[in-house]
Amino acid sequence: MIEQLIAEATECDFKVALETKKPKSWLKSVSAFSNGIGGTLFFGISDDREPIGLSDVQSDAEAISRLIKERITPLPQFNLKPFVEDNKNLLAIEISSGRSTPYYYKADGVMEAYVRVGNESVIAPDYIVNELILKGTNQSFDTLLTDALKKDYSFTLLEATYLERTGLHFEPSDYISFGLADKNGFLTNAGKLMADQHIVYNSRIFCTRWNGLEKGSIFDDALDDKEYEGNLIYLLKNATDFIKNNSKVRFAKEAQYRVDKPDYAERA
Incomplete structure (x- = not known):
């Protein structure tokens, strides 16, 4: 042992x-x-x-x-x-x-x-x-109720993305099923993070393309820098686009198709 x-x-x-x-x-x-x-x-x-x-x-x-x-x-x-x-x-x-x-x-x-x-x-x-x-207590930060009412905010990006990915409409009852709101219409922290409006201050992401493999050099420290704030779907899309825009995609030609070789796999 x-x-x-x-x-x-x-x-x-x-x-x-x-x-x-x-x-x-x-x-x-x-x-x-x-x-x-x-x-x-x-x-x-x-x-x-x-x-x-x-x-x-x-x-x-x-x-x-x-x-x-x-x-x-x-x-x-x-x-x-x-x-x-x-x-x-x-x-x-x-x-x-x-x-x-x-x-x-x-x-x-x-x-x-x-x-x-x-x-x-x-x-x-x-x-x-x-x-x-x-x-x-079988709770998490996401499930905690807030004093924000669902009727005061919009969720068009969430509903459109859900329809695009699943082919189904996001029904009013789904907000409760997904833990985004309660039966009285109050949003959870997860619900606030999914609203179109930027109502959670820390719901933001900083993206930087550094010059070289280390932070700081004799040349410019960064080649590109962006700050995004909004709901989680918006952050995910923009962060992914930032990486794509700052990456190269090599490819190898095969007999009937080509094989892309990006710097970073999309799944990663």
Whole structure:
């Protein structure tokens, strides 16, 4: 098992021994794994993947269960697995990705939520905590209702694009089905992002064609620069056109057709 693990990473953390006097050193990883995509904590293994072993696996397993129940809230799902490697008794805790986020480490009068950044467990910044709260209530930023009324805005680009792509008309009931508005006619954040009018300030995109492979040179820094603001369909179309206008398309002639070789594939 250990040979397959190259190093500590987003889903993997090694601990030489179980810290019971300073459990925060590993409990923050339990919080981070639960708030993210899950992961595994290995006890009895050094940072360079050498099996050191645990003297009392049963006692350590009981301590782990007790400390998680006492100091992680809400209680995450985890699975304790003892195993042997090179005649050393080791212990693995598999922590599942949680649904009731955020999962906090609580002790000494403080509550802190952690997330994984590479191979580290760090305190989640406020905006990440807000996202975890929404996730824990089965919500997202897109689904949150706003005070904007659908009747005050137009959606001609959305409806025209939908007809072009599907051959179907975008019916009034579809705004509710697609999560763009509620039954009372109030737009969600997703609905505001689809309106013809620019009503979400940050709904914008900056496109730059740099001169060379690095930003900055002895010549002009940029060869082309554009800023677009509007709904998401408008942004996607203009950003795609910007790339096409700043790309070359080579082609090779075959027997009955030609093969285009653009700098960047349209799908990308």
